[in-house]
Amino acid sequence: MPHLDRRGFLKAGAWAAGSAALARPAIGGAWAAGETLTLYNGQHEKTTRALIDVFSGATGIRVNVRQGSSSQLANQLIEEGDASPADVFYSEESPPLVALANRSMLATLDDDTLKQVPPIYAAKDRTWVCASLRSRVVAYNKAMVSEGEFPASVLGFAAEAWKDRVAYVPTSGALLEQIMAIELLDGRDAALEWLKGLKAHGRLYPTNGAAMKAVEDGEIATALINNYYWFSIAQEVGDANMKSALFYYGHKDPGALISATAAGVLKSSRKQDLARRFVAFMVSEGGQQAIVDSMAEYPVRPGIESTFALKPFDELDPPAIGPADIGDAADALVLIREAGLA
Amino acid sequence: MTLALAGAGQRRPQPVWLVAAALVPVALMCLPLVYVALRSWQAGPSGIVAELLRERTLMLLLNTVALALGVTLGACLIGVAVAWCVERSDLPGRRWWRIAASLPLAMPAFVASYAWSSVHVAVQSLPGAIFVLTIVVYPLVFLPVAAALRGMDPAFEDVARSLGKGPWETFVTVVLPQAWPALGAGALLVLTHMMAEFGALSLLRVQTFTTAIFQSYELQFDSASAALQSAVLMALCLPAAWGEMRLRQRLHVARAGRGSARRLPPRPLGRMRLPALAGFALLLTLSLGVPFAMLAWWLAVGTSRGAGIADLGPAIAGSLGLALPGAVIVVALALPLAFAAVRHPGPLSRIADRLPYIVHGLPGLVVALALVFLSIRYARPLYQTAFLLFVAYAMLFLPLAQSALRASIELVPPRLEELARGLGRNPFGAFAAVTAPNIMPGVGAALALMVLEIMRELTATLMLAPIGVTTLATEVWSHGNDGQFAAAAPFAALLVLVSALPVYVFTRRSSELYDLQ
Numbered sequence A: 001m002p003h004l005d006r007r008g009f010l011k012a013g014a015w016a017a018g019s020a021a022l023a024r025p026a027i028g029g030a031w032a033a034g035e036t037l038t039l040y041n042g043q044h045e046k047t048t049r050a051l052i053d054v055f056s057g058a059t060g061i062r063v064n065v066r067q068g069s070s071s072q073l074a075n076q077l078i079e080e081g082d083a084s085p086a087d088v089f090y091s092e093e094s095p096p097l098v099a100l101a102n103r104s105m106l107a108t109l110d111d112d113t114l115k116q117v118p119p120i121y122a123a124k125d126r127t128w129v130c131a132s133l134r135s136r137v138v139a140y141n142k143a144m145v146s147e148g149e150f151p152a153s154v155l156g157f158a159a160e161a162w163k164d165r166v167a168y169v170p171t172s173g174a175l176l177e178q179i180m181a182i183e184l185l186d187g188r189d190a191a192l193e194w195l196k197g198l199k200a201h202g203r204l205y206p207t208n209g210a211a212m213k214a215v216e217d218g219e220i221a222t223a224l225i226n227n228y229y230w231f232s233i234a235q236e237v238g239d240a241n242m243k244s245a246l247f248y249y250g251h252k253d254p255g256a257l258i259s260a261t262a263a264g265v266l267k268s269s270r271k272q273d274l275a276r277r278f279v280a281f282m283v284s285e286g287g288q289q290a291i292v293d294s295m296a297e298y299p300v301r302p303g304i305e306s307t308f309a310l311k312p313f314d315e316l317d318p319p320a321i322g323p324a325d326i327g328d329a330a331d332a333l334v335l336i337r338e339a340g341l342a
Numbered sequence B: 001m002t003l004a005l006a007g008a009g010q011r012r013p014q015p016v017w018l019v020a021a022a023l024v025p026v027a028l029m030c031l032p033l034v035y036v037a038l039r040s041w042q043a044g045p046s047g048i049v050a051e052l053l054r055e056r057t058l059m060l061l062l063n064t065v066a067l068a069l070g071v072t073l074g075a076c077l078i079g080v081a082v083a084w085c086v087e088r089s090d091l092p093g094r095r096w097w098r099i100a101a102s103l104p105l106a107m108p109a110f111v112a113s114y115a116w117s118s119v120h121v122a123v124q125s126l127p128g129a130i131f132v133l134t135i136v137v138y139p140l141v142f143l144p145v146a147a148a149l150r151g152m153d154p155a156f157e158d159v160a161r162s163l164g165k166g167p168w169e170t171f172v173t174v175v176l177p178q179a180w181p182a183l184g185a186g187a188l189l190v191l192t193h194m195m196a197e198f199g200a201l202s203l204l205r206v207q208t209f210t211t212a213i214f215q216s217y218e219l220q221f222d223s224a225s226a227a228l229q230s231a232v233l234m235a236l237c238l239p240a241a242w243g244e245m246r247l248r249q250r251l252h253v254a255r256a257g258r259g260s261a262r263r264l265p266p267r268p269l270g271r272m273r274l275p276a277l278a279g280f281a282l283l284l285t286l287s288l289g290v291p292f293a294m295l296a297w298w299l300a301v302g303t304s305r306g307a308g309i310a311d312l313g314p315a316i317a318g319s320l321g322l323a324l325p326g327a328v329i330v331v332a333l334a335l336p337l338a339f340a341a342v343r344h345p346g347p348l349s350r351i352a353d354r355l356p357y358i359v360h361g362l363p364g365l366v367v368a369l370a371l372v373f374l375s376i377r378y379a380r381p382l383y384q385t386a387f388l389l390f391v392a393y394a395m396l397f398l399p400l401a402q403s404a405l406r407a408s409i410e411l412v413p414p415r416l417e418e419l420a421r422g423l424g425r426n427p428f429g430a431f432a433a434v435t436a437p438n439i440m441p442g443v444g445a446a447l448a449l450m451v452l453e454i455m456r457e458l459t460a461t462l463m464l465a466p467i468g469v470t471t472l473a474t475e476v477w478s479h480g481n482d483g484q485f486a487a488a489a490p491f492a493a494l495l496v497l498v499s500a501l502p503v504y505v506f507t508r509r510s511s512e513l514y515d516l517q
Helices: A002-031 A045-059 A070-083 A095-102 A173-186 A188-201 A208-216 A228-237 A272-282 A285-294 A330-338 B002-009 B016-041 B044-052 B055-088 B094-106 B109-117 B126-137 B139-151 B155-162 B167-196 B199-203 B209-219 B224-254 B270-301 B309-343 B347-360 B364-378 B386-411 B414-422 B427-438 B440-456 B459-464 B472-481 B485-515
Strands: A036-041 A062-067 A088-091 A128-141 A166-168 A222-226 A244-247 A258-265
Touching: A036 A045, A036 A070, A036 A272, A045 A062, A045 A272, A045 A285, A070 A088, A070 A095, A070 B209, A070 B364, A088 A095, A088 A272, A095 A128, A095 A173, A095 A258, A128 A173, A128 A208, A128 A228, A128 A272, A128 A285, A166 A188, A166 A208, A173 A188, A173 A222, A173 A258, A173 A330, A188 A330, A208 A222, A208 A228, A208 A244, A222 A228, A228 A244, A258 A272, A272 A285, B016 B224, B016 B309, B016 B347, B016 B364, B016 B386, B016 B427, B044 B224, B055 B094, B055 B126, B055 B139, B055 B167, B055 B209, B055 B224, B055 B270, B094 B126, B094 B139, B094 B270, B094 B485, B109 B126, B109 B199, B109 B270, B109 B472, B109 B485, B126 B139, B126 B167, B126 B199, B126 B270, B139 B167, B139 B386, B139 B485, B155 B167, B167 B209, B167 B224, B167 B347, B167 B386, B199 B209, B209 B224, B209 B364, B224 B347, B270 B485, B309 B347, B309 B386, B309 B440, B309 B472, B309 B485, B347 B386, B364 B386, B364 B459, B386 B427, B386 B440, B386 B459, B414 B427, B427 B440, B440 B472, B440 B485, B459 B472, B472 B485
Parallel strands: A036 A062, A036 A088, A166 A222
Antiparallel strands: A088 A258, A128 A222, A128 A244, A128 A258
16 A cells, blocks of 8 residues: 555656646746847846836836846857847947947947937947946055056056056956957057966956955955946945045056947847837936946936946046947957967 | 576666667767867867867866866865764764755855855965865765765674774775775766866866856857867766776675664764864864855845845746756656666666766856757757756756666665566556655655756856746846845855755755665
8 A cells, every 4th residue: 555655646746747847938938928128138237127127117118138248148149140039139348249240130220329329339330339338447455556556558567567466357348348459559469468468467357346356355456347346346335445446547548448338139139119219218318327327337328427426537538449449359359369368 | 587587697678668768868968069079170170189289278177187186085085084973983963963064065166165265365276276165065975975884784894893903994995995886976976066167166266177168158159169178078077987987887796785784883983072073063164154154244244235135036936946847857867867777787878877977077058058059950949948948957967866866776676676577567667666666765865956956057047047037046146246245145045045955855865765775
């Protein structure tokens, strides 16, 4: 008899497990019904959530998000091709969108949408539009180093004097853009030398967030990152408690590069109208306010005020290099490999 | 007739149902191999040579091997010492320590690394990584070795002692050799785990092939260098898988009957009692105390505390919704492999049994990439469904399920099945009626282990999960990425707490299994 019981137990278990396994994909299918958009999001999740909350509240349109790093998602989109479930791609940097545009994977946006931002922040072929701006900076630990010690240009960090005192993130899209800026301003050899110098003397971190945290925790004196990482930690522990500060290069140095987040609509999307509406919303007043309220970035649309104590955009004095000049940053990839960093 | 033949030869033809059932996981395991081969080939012969001869490849090779060997050695030392103390010594409260010492298994390596990396910058180094990973993975060695020590025939030790050998000599010459299969299996798991480890190493800033694969992929999707790095990684797993196989083969002969259930009296620790207790306390403080203290600290100081608390429900649902059916599927796939390897040993079943161990050394990312690549081309309707994710889990965790199952299958005498066959059952009927009910402890242990592993899986889940599905692990990752440590803390704590249940079940099941002996 106990034998029979055990067999019965086995059978019941098998049924339960089998039906649970079948139920799971079925639930997934049911979620996809109704008016929904699918967004591939490389921007920080916090910002995108804030944006979507306002958008969905106003329109009733649901937005499903696939979260990942921007270049990862761009590559996934390339792999998916026409089969992609994505309608909109929101990237933390412009090069991944340029890469998609170069493969003719993006639909053209409405002129009305493009007109909302200064021309330098919209694609000439109208396939993407920038959503927010950020400045490259040097984050430094106030107890470990003072601004007076910094080299005249960000290029000076790739030197013996900064051995184990500068953090860099080779997988960061913004660093790729900075490499492109150096190549455009000072030539290929300067960019390659810089990378080799960073490899020899700097300390490699896996993410910008980790590099910023390392500076704040006093693990390393400086980090080459974007401005908003400092504000993210400051928001978490309070401005007054911050042990680190930001240094802005200005004087058109590649260390003062402005990089942009950007978005575009996939050509393969079967919801072109909805997708366009979402991108239009991103550069509208409501969308821009939601973005700059959640993250210490600069608005791409004039007349929006950030709630963060940002250094005024007019005082940044960046080099005259825009997303179009940086392109898909393929050169930077070659340089990174050549320097042995990847 | 059947009985006599089987008893004499041990080589019986494999039943058709078993071959068919074992072919499914074998075919699945070949998918990432095909993908890696296809992508590598894109580089062309000269490209392959150039990539392999880069200075960077050598650096990655040295780091990967040093880390994998260092952690494996450390885990073996700690695992064996802890196992001996809780099974063979008179350590006070050893029943309690037995459970407690297995709990670090519930601590995901990336959570422990996150905490440790902020304790001191010195931990962010190769020695630091070896330290942190050793204290969280040693249960993979401790559990099988403890089980083996418990099941051991004490007569051998009596003989050794009566021949005048000291306790230490007895341990090395008599006890340890009997524990080799358990130790070898545990060590192989740790070794391949370390080859594939990503999250922890990224946080501790150690560059291995796996972190390099992530980096290559971060920069370029169809990266031939990522594929070549994956190929090297699998090649590194080959000698380990082969060595463990040899160990097991030789021991099959050496194993004497496990007839007597007599237990050895626990060996008194004497003066070592206090140091041993202190060692246990220290081990648990390092592996569990420090990470939990760090989570508590983040909760205390962070202003993002409570952010995303509404996502806790969906994340738990996502974790369990993937882990429970996933565990059942993986164990179902592992069963025929383990069964064939035990009952029908031969070159084919041995390769089928070992193949998953080689793939186990691949990071979740490569498995996910292979599935994206193949499903988009050949199985579009499956793309971004939970089904594909279950397939990925099977590829990643099959060997763990196999190990847990094998021990319990070995305990079922083949005679029982033959009896059922003799009474007119077909081969599958015999398996279902006789074998299956008898291996329940092993199945339970395997299920618990799978639930545990799937719940903490991050990279394949991120890439393959149906859109909108979040898990506790993905939430920890995304909040941590945004610098919201306090927001990440409840998800991390819950992940550890929820994981403690399968760890407990796994430990209990495993010990029940050996108590049957």
